[in-house]
Amino acid sequence: MREITHFIGGQAVRGASERFSDVFNPSTGQVQARAPLASDAEVNACVANAVAAQIGWAATNPQRRARVMFEFKRLLERDLQSLAELLSSEHGKVVADSKGDIQRGLEVIEFACGIPHLMKGEYTAGAGPGIDVYSLRQPLGVVAGITPFNFPAMIPMWMCGPAIACGNAFILKPSERDPSVPVRLGELLMEAGLPAGIFNVLHGDKTAVDALLDHKDVKAVSFVGSSDIAQQVYARGAAAGKRMQCMGGAKNHGIILPDADFDQAVADIMGAAYGSAGERCMALPVVVAVGDKTADIMREKLIEAIGKLRVGISSDEEAHFGPVVSAAHKARIEDYIQMGIDEGADLVLDGRGFTLPGHEDGFFVGPTLFDHVRPDMKSYQDEIFGPVLQIMRADSFEEALSWPSQHQYGNGVAIFTRNGDAAREFAEQVEVGMVGINVPIPVPVAYHSFGGWKRSGFGDLNQYGMDGVRFYTRAKTVTQRWPKGGAVTDQSFIIPTMR
Numbered sequence: 001m002r003e004i005t006h007f008i009g010g011q012a013v014r015g016a017s018e019r020f021s022d023v024f025n026p027s028t029g030q031v032q033a034r035a036p037l038a039s040d041a042e043v044n045a046c047v048a049n050a051v052a053a054q055i056g057w058a059a060t061n062p063q064r065r066a067r068v069m070f071e072f073k074r075l076l077e078r079d080l081q082s083l084a085e086l087l088s089s090e091h092g093k094v095v096a097d098s099k100g101d102i103q104r105g106l107e108v109i110e111f112a113c114g115i116p117h118l119m120k121g122e123y124t125a126g127a128g129p130g131i132d133v134y135s136l137r138q139p140l141g142v143v144a145g146i147t148p149f150n151f152p153a154m155i156p157m158w159m160c161g162p163a164i165a166c167g168n169a170f171i172l173k174p175s176e177r178d179p180s181v182p183v184r185l186g187e188l189l190m191e192a193g194l195p196a197g198i199f200n201v202l203h204g205d206k207t208a209v210d211a212l213l214d215h216k217d218v219k220a221v222s223f224v225g226s227s228d229i230a231q232q233v234y235a236r237g238a239a240a241g242k243r244m245q246c247m248g249g250a251k252n253h254g255i256i257l258p259d260a261d262f263d264q265a266v267a268d269i270m271g272a273a274y275g276s277a278g279e280r281c282m283a284l285p286v287v288v289a290v291g292d293k294t295a296d297i298m299r300e301k302l303i304e305a306i307g308k309l310r311v312g313i314s315s316d317e318e319a320h321f322g323p324v325v326s327a328a329h330k331a332r333i334e335d336y337i338q339m340g341i342d343e344g345a346d347l348v349l350d351g352r353g354f355t356l357p358g359h360e361d362g363f364f365v366g367p368t369l370f371d372h373v374r375p376d377m378k379s380y381q382d383e384i385f386g387p388v389l390q391i392m393r394a395d396s397f398e399e400a401l402s403w404p405s406q407h408q409y410g411n412g413v414a415i416f417t418r419n420g421d422a423a424r425e426f427a428e429q430v431e432v433g434m435v436g437i438n439v440p441i442p443v444p445v446a447y448h449s450f451g452g453w454k455r456s457g458f459g460d461l462n463q464y465g466m467d468g469v470r471f472y473t474r475a476k477t478v479t480q481r482w483p484k485g486g487a488v489t490d491q492s493f494i495i496p497t498m499r
Helices: 040-059 062-078 080-091 093-111 155-165 180-193 206-214 227-239 261-276 294-307 329-341 399-406 420-429 465-471
Strands: 004-006 012-013 019-025 028-036 123-126 131-139 141-147 168-171 199-201 218-223 244-249 251-257 288-289 344-347 369-372 389-394 412-417 434-437 471-481
Touching: 004 040, 004 180, 028 080, 040 131, 040 141, 040 155, 040 168, 040 199, 040 206, 062 080, 062 155, 062 180, 080 093, 080 180, 093 155, 141 155, 141 180, 141 206, 155 168, 155 180, 155 218, 155 465, 168 206, 180 199, 199 244, 206 218, 206 227, 218 227, 227 244, 251 261, 251 399, 251 465, 261 389, 261 412, 288 294, 288 399, 294 344, 294 369, 294 389, 329 344, 329 389, 389 399, 412 420, 420 434, 465 471
Parallel strands: 141 168, 141 218, 168 199, 218 244, 251 288, 251 412, 288 389, 369 389, 412 434
Antiparallel strands: 004 012, 004 199, 019 028, 123 131, 131 471, 344 369
């Protein structure tokens, strides 16, 4: 059986703990590899390696660091197909979707190529008599990223691109469910000219996570995962004095006003709700239709569109989506479907029991549709993270606005309308971090920043963009004076001013 290795100090390192996690092929349900689970000693050794390497990397000028990012981008484009196939074989998403995963990460690498400009500080000449003031941004040192299974290429690149370009060493603890692509990213970074020890991949479970959070030489941690774990990770890391950035779960809503282009809205919602089998934090699993007439139209059009969906193995070029990541996650999704039934929601289409001929042991869940979902239902309040779409019926625009605003999660939301006034009012008032107007998955471009509100995000700075640069650097401000001819100024015991 294939054994996945850590990637430490620029080379493959076999796990020494003798603890492993199985890596499945979700399309077949069979174990295809195993990943090592790091011990405290292995974490400590990895951090020590990164500390030693980071000193020289921080001293490398920003332009040279940017050149590594440029070459890394070229190599990612060169190997896009093979990376996508590898990603799909462990995650289960179809290859076209895996290419999108990599491309959205690559766009942040493109952003990081501009790091010489982004690291510039500010300068004020003559701020006082013979006094100049300037600021600069310096790397933190060793930083870490803890990433989820659903985007094993994109989210690591969201983190490591800005972190490394800013002069830090980076330790990635990826999901043990699909760990191969992160290791491949390390190999490509080395090929791009990154010094050994600046990018490391350490596989593990809670033992490795806690060791990184507690280690005194890890200065910052970025995390993406469920909200409960995000909150715990944030609290532990902050208590240890680290800079923390923790992204949690989501329950994104799509508001459909009566004047919306229904055909376009349905086309948008199909991909947003069922793409990647719903395993996206920016999926759109809730449709809020304003008025029963709007809801009835949307319901019928959705039923028709769902009937045309093709569920297949990850390598099926005709499939719209593939299996979910694991048997346990499949069971969890099916439990939520039963919960919705028990709570009184109208199950319109049931994806349980879906099997694919020749792949009966794969982790497949068919497209599921509920109607008449209410805000008090736990199946609505929780993130299901599967191919399950819920229709809610609002009596008014105000009621539709209130549901995403009052929800525990505040990641993303979308409104579908032709009314500019309504869209503007909605965007201003909704209590959610990322808003789409006739855009179903409003993930910001790489030079803005990604982040949700409420239990979708813990910490003050968002992912990538200028927030990413701020997160992985600290500002230093210098006030300087060069007295002329050795002249001595009078002593002063009051606080300095610029009068």
